[in-house]
Amino acid sequence: MALLEGRNGVPLRKPPNTLPIVGNGILFLRPRQKLFSWFVKCERRFGNETFQISVPTLPPGVVINDPKNLDYVFKNEGIFSKGDFFKKLSWDLFGNGIINVDGELWKAQRKAGLAFLNASNLRVLTDIALPRYLGRAVEHLQIQARARKVVGLQSVFHEITSQLMGKMAYDMEMHANDDFTVAFDYASGAITERFQNPLWSITERFTGSKFREALDTVRSFGYKIVDSAADSKAKKQGNHSNPESTPDKLDEVSGSLIQSLLEVFGDNREIVSDSALNYLSAGRDTVAQALTWCIYLLMQHGSIIENIRDEARALLENTQQTLLSSHNEGVNSTIFTPTSLPYTMATFYEALRLYPPIPFEIKQCERPTTLPDGTFLPEKSIVFWCTWAMNRSTTRWGDDADSFRPERWLTEDGKLITKSAAEFPVFNGGPRLCLGKRMAELLAAQVIPTVLLTFDFTPAYGVERVSKSSLTLPMKGGLPCLVKTKAL
Ligand code: HEM
Incomplete structure (x- = not known):
């Protein structure tokens, strides 16, 4: 395997404390929070x-921080x-x-995903499915509030x-605490340790x-998804032939991802199952973690919470709507959209900046190439970027890069x-931009x-929360809170 040569004939610098033979390997054995801090230090140096x-x-590798280089990596999928x-x-x-x-x-699975996340399915998601499941979460929190019990908010968002x-992707009932989820979490931690x-x-x-x-x-859960898809297809066909039955819109689109995958891959049960599990992990864990x-x-x-509440209340007042209404199943949250709530979205983006659900990325060079800054990369070398550290760059985000300040995402006139x-x-x-970006927003x-208008949250933990070992960014021990129902 070729070795790294450098940039324009000059050898690349190494991070401080790089040791002979083990290089930076010892660092990689430390808890991930220490590794994040090390990448931030390197970015600042x-x-x-x-x-x-x-x-x-790892094969020989480089860490990139320059957006020009990252743009080159993104645009050259064939190389990286x-x-x-x-x-x-x-x-x-x-x-x-x-x-x-x-x-x-990859292409075939991406196509199936694009069909699943089309505009009309997303409309069912925002107008029917989400208000329903969010309504159930609100009810659960109200019960916990009355009982004055500590609630794990990460689990609530995961649910x-x-x-x-x-429901939407697989037409199956899934829950945050089922055996599959616990097993997947464990396996993800073990893979990260590899x-x-x-x-x-x-070992x-x-x-x-x-x-x-x-x-x-x-x-076995993956296979269960595939088998249940076949059953559900048969059931739906049965329902359509019955003129008495009126399936709701959610029932009509539910299972559309797994059905597209079955269409593309036919009876290759293994690929359909792998793909279904990948989509599940990409789509539910990341969003639940980001919200947490x-x-x-x-x-x-607290002042940012008040700004979000003001923005949401103004929208409800202007449209003469109420969030909790006895006419709806669930909550009446449809009016809250990314466009109608710029301050809320700025806050979400600011949280994603400080806590990116996928904190590290790795690509491998399929053939030799030179990055825009002149760094030569031989075939098979690794390109590494740490989104966690890039998002805390003082060069790009200013001296207050470590502070949580949603205003940095807004123009003077609030856009x-x-x-x-x-x-x-x-x-x-x-080409590999996250397929679920819009869904996450x-x-x-x-x-x-919805949760901020309905509840006050108080931390029920003593120390700073950190992430546990995983390919994504779950909060270790969840987010235990005391919840108090607010008078609307
Ligand atoms: C805040 C939430 C989310 C974040 C931060 C996020 C982030 C990312 C990132 C960084 C990748 C690239 C991973 C890699 O290739 O190494 C990715 C890929 C992907 N994401 Fe998301 N994601 C989120 C939500 C979602 C949702 C809701 C879905 C819906 C199903 C989804 C589906 C996917 C898929 C299918 C891919 C693979 C795309 C491909 O390789 O072509 N994501 N996401």
Whole structure:
């Protein structure tokens, strides 16, 4: 394998404390919070300069921080692929799912996803499904408030996104605390550890029995989704032939993702199952985590909560609507959209900036290339960017980059500022831009004002919350809160 040569003939700098042989490997064994801080320190030391990283588990690699370089990576999907390295380590969990493949297999799954997330399905999501599941969450919180019980808010958000994805994508009832979810969480943590532990293939032989059990649970759930899709198709056909039955719009679109996958991949049960599981993980965990970190930050910034409430109340008053109404099943939250609530969306984006649900990204070079800053990358080398650190760059976000300040996302006349994917890579970019970006925004626009107008939240934890080991950013121990119902 070729070695890194440098930039315009000059060798790339290495981070301080790089050791002979193990390079920066020891750092990768430390808790992820320490690793995040290390990347932030490196970003502040090197700025936009690409630097070299050496970890015994990784092929030769560089860390990029310059949006110009990232833009080049996004636009050259043919050069920068998921690569053998990533695929090998995450294969047991993601298999042939969209997150783990390139080429034709990726294209076909992306097409199925685009069909699922079309405008008319998203309309059913915002107008019927979300108000229903959000309404159930509000009811649950009201009961907990009356009982003065501590509530785990991360689980509440997870429950909303599980029900939503379960019904719309798979036509299945799914919940946040089912065996599959627990097993998936465990397996995701174990896969992340593979990226840090050079001896994983040996250590897992001795310590991996729980991991293997978790993978079995995940896999059998994948097959359950596929089998249930076939049943549900038959049931629907039966209903249509019955003139008495009037399926609601949600029933009509439910299961549309799995049905598209079945159409594309026919009876290849394994690929359909891998793909379904990948979509499930991409679609429900990320949003639930983003909402959790957002409320966590808001609990430390009471004035921002008041601004969100004012914005949402003004909208309800102007349109003479009420949020909780006995006529609706669920809440009447449809009026809350990304366009109608710029301050709320600025807050959501600011939370995503400080706590990006996918904090690290890795690509591998399929052939030699040179980045726009002149860094030469040989075939198979790794390109690494840490969204967590890029989003805290003082060069790009100012001296207060560490502060939670939604106003930075607003123009003087209150309009939302948009950033390019390379400047703000939270949703990735280029042809592999997150397929669910719009869905995530629609969810945030309804969930955040609804819960803040209906409840006061008080932290029921003593220390700063951190993320646990995972490919995404779950809050370790969840977000325990005391909840008080507000008079509307
Ligand atoms: C705040 C919420 C979300 C964030 C921050 C987020 C972020 C991302 C990121 C960074 C990637 C690139 C991952 C990689 O290739 O390594 C991605 C891909 C993807 N996301 Fe999201 N996502 C979110 C919500 C959603 C939702 C709601 C869905 C709906 C199903 C979704 C579906 C996908 C899919 C299918 C991909 C793979 C796209 C491809 O490779 O072509 N995401 N997302």
